[in-house]
Amino acid sequence: MTEVGGIDSRSSFTRNVETLFVRWRRHFGWVQVAMFGVFLVVIGLPILLPDPPAESGILSNPTHFLSYLLWGIWFPLVFLSVIVLGRLWCGTLCPMGAASELANKYGLQRAIPGWIKWEGTPALSFIIMTLYGQTLGVRDHPEAAAGLFGGTMLLAIAIGGLYGRNKRVWCRHLCPIGRVLGLYSRLGAVQFTPKARLSGGDAYTERGACPTMIDLPRKCESRHCIECFRCVNPKAAGSIRLEMRRPGAEVEEIRDHRANPAEAWFLFLDTGVALGGFLWLVLPQYQAMRQGLGVWAIQNHVDWITRIGPSWLMSVHPARAETFLWLDFIMIVGFMLGTMAVLTAVLACLTAVGTMIARRLGADGSFGQVFTELGYQYAPVALMSLIIGLGAELLMPLRYTFVGMEGVHVIRGGLFLIGVVWSIWLGDRILRRQGLAPSRRWLPLVPGIAGSLFVGFGWWPAIFGL
Ligand code: SF4
Ligand code: SF4
Structure with missing residues (x-):
């Protein structure tokens, strides 16, 4: 809280930014309409264009350029931006959330079913979308990108048209990107805080102005806040206000910000499935395993495995010399789930070992509570790895400058190092909040450091090449 005795102690910069967004929030809709247009062009135009010639690049061919815009700019920058801006993308720019909310306004407004509210639904949504994107070859084939993103857009509109009353049910419960942004927005430098907070901790309510069902006077965590500025009223004493904070501050004090077991497990799962989606493309061991399964299937007359699969489920593009068999589908899905x-x-x-040591040395809280809180220490290293691995194209144009490929590796290595050091720092702060003195914190930190390095070991081919 920054208001003491009715005096606003925030910086003038924060107040000016808040005033600016409050003044302009009624125009966000037009920005989102424009972004919907951009979405249609980026997703739709490449399927109308002929395949790019072999020697073309992002500056000489529109298909390559639009693909770079999607995977090289949008994907890594949206994830990188949460560290500074939180989920500003969601509240001001994203056309999908806006379309879902518009559909909700004129839709059936039915009660939100329990399966949608289940804590595991967003994790499942992310895992299924990531697997599906890989089997379709979403990065290489414009038809696959159009199908996946277009289908997701239609699903978001359908969910908006069916459930909730003036809410964004899709954004709160189902969007695969939203949950990842929500998790990492806890690291972000902005927060929306009640001027006068009621006790009881963050709660879920379908009443009130918040489109993502946050009980505003009790708000104490960032993950569900899409930064729409609707709850901000500088003149009202009981309103929400924009505040700036040190990046990572919420995770350092995660005990006071509704640490959530489902979210901690989701952090492990989403890092693993994203890593699997990267590694199958680059590891020679994957090809050896695929070969082995294929030979076994032929020797044992399991013929269906060597048949071409349906194009709605996997990549079937004979003109581009890529046609997946059921063998590929099984291998990709199995490899990603295995990873x-x-x-x-x-x-x-490793987190369980750290928890046991911490509790033995005097950390307060049950095993589950200490485990969940320590799980959040991996957030920075997981975020950096995701950006380096799946957003690798962002830095690729630097290859052709004085930076060169060596320089690209140095930048990636530097980003990864920032992630590791930040994770260690967060681990230390979380242990401090659990009541451990400095001299007792280094030992339970060791498993956390090992975990961060293990994540880096997995992404090694992305950071430094094979
Ligand atoms: S949660 Fe998903 S659909 Fe909603 S605004 Fe964010 S990215 Fe867009
Ligand atoms: S807390 Fe406020 S800014 Fe955040 S999503 Fe809810 S209404 Fe929008």
């Missing part, structure tokens, strides 16, 4: 399971198991075991 997810291994990474989750390793991080969970």
